[in-house]
Amino acid sequence: MTRRLSQARERGIPEATVARLPLYLRALNGMAERGVSTVSSEDLAVAAGVNSAKLRKDLSHLGSYGTRGVGYDVEYLIYQISRELGLTQDWAVAIIGVGNLGRALANYGGFVSRGFRVAALFDADPEVVGDHIAGLNVEHIDELEAVIRRRDVSIVVIATPAAAAQQVCDRVISAGVTSILNFAPVVLSVSDDVDVRKVDLSIELQILAFHEQRKADRMSGGPVMAEEWPKSVDLSISPDVLGSLGSVPSVRPTDDGEAR
């Protein structure tokens, strides 16, 4: 049995599983607060919004922490998941770009709790540098490398305008950071020892719009399977197609939805 456990933890928890562990953790914390001490995969799955077989398989990647016929011990699971996610240490986070979004993030409560600590704020605008936000001084971006090293920042949140993001990204990487959460609407190019995760408002909205449109089609149009496009079978783009494109309030202009 020890055999199987070490095998399980050995190398590599599937990425899909890693992405769900925080959900389980949150659900478990809620239960712990409500005084629940034991939970079945079924109940925990419901609380986390997943299928219970999936939950069991996910947990089995961490080890065999349940008790057959009983369920999982809430506190113990919390500890194991926290440990696996690296939340038993705390991580110094820097936020770069203190515009609307950066400010909101700095003040965001759920940040500070749970193993993350905002350790530095940066901006390029002399107007903002020196401001006091969420108990922190906004530093000038020139200090980036020095401060990151000094305060041992290991995770950086990029909340700059799109145009600045790649440059900022390169600089934090050269300062030794390998984990980046990017709010700017650009694809950052990095070498593959660097982890980038991206949060992108307009992409999420566009995905919703796609499905919303589908639903609308299904209602009115029914399964009509309407004609393909405005008939211009060859590639030449007839002026009126582009015209109709232009007349839509903003199909193309300024994608650079600034992240600040």
Added chain:
Amino acid sequence: MTRRLSQARERGIPEATVARLPLYLRALNGMAERGVSTVSSEDLAVAAGVNSAKLRKDLSHLGSYGTRGVGYDVEYLIYQISRELGLTQDWAVAIIGVGNLGRALANYGGFVSRGFRVAALFDADPEVVGDHIAGLNVEHIDELEAVIRRRDVSIVVIATPAAAAQQVCDRVISAGVTSILNFAPVVLSVSDDVDVRKVDLSIELQILAFHEQRKADRMSGGPVMAEEWPKSVDLSISPDVLGSLGSVPSVRPTDDGEAR
């Protein structure tokens, strides 16, 4: 060939493809702005940060819009993708919860462009109701259903504290909304004709922390495959394990990282 095209568009573009279309669109818009009129799958793939075979397969789900030996016409592809995503109409979006985050979102530029229009802001706090943000009046949450119907809102952004999110969610659904972008750190439970997408800060950070920890282990510990847990092989949680848990600055307290 027309046969194949209609088949392709017929039912269902894979979800993974839908999630990437906005990326392609953004890359294409950048190119169009720079005056590029034609692009190969290879170049577009690089710009969007994906593999070119994947890009071609993705685009093939929309139809056969490329020219062999040449590439894709930038403007035409922009039109087709915009159309597929439903961006040739514009969508009225409401933001609920005008705290830090809600404010930042309301002021977020990339929102307004590109087919989305913030049509209403709501909050429960009488203190904020009546405020003027980004050219909009903040309405009281009591007006929710009426205003949503009146202004034909079809996408709702929830930026309330966690505790309020489910209730708000139920109300917007009862008002006929079926597309929700949720920033509150809770799993919303909805019937499956409703699309919910979720943006969750602390989950993203936790995923980064996981990988960061792995990288750190690999460095120092090397491939040591250290001993499992603090030796307590049975489920009984030895007091010192819990003790060490408690001593960590915040492994558990207040997960309710309020979204405002």
Added chain:
DNA sequence: TAGTGTGAAGACCTTCACAGCG
């Protein structure tokens, strides 16, 4: 000839269903 569109192979993920254990 350069580059798309796509079968086929394979990696990854989910779900089922049940053996096996506490």
Added chain:
DNA sequence: CGCTGTGAAGGTCTTCACACTA
């Protein structure tokens, strides 16, 4: 008995590699 842990089956997504064509 009840519930976990997991083989096996079935999906979905990615990637390769090349036939095909403008």
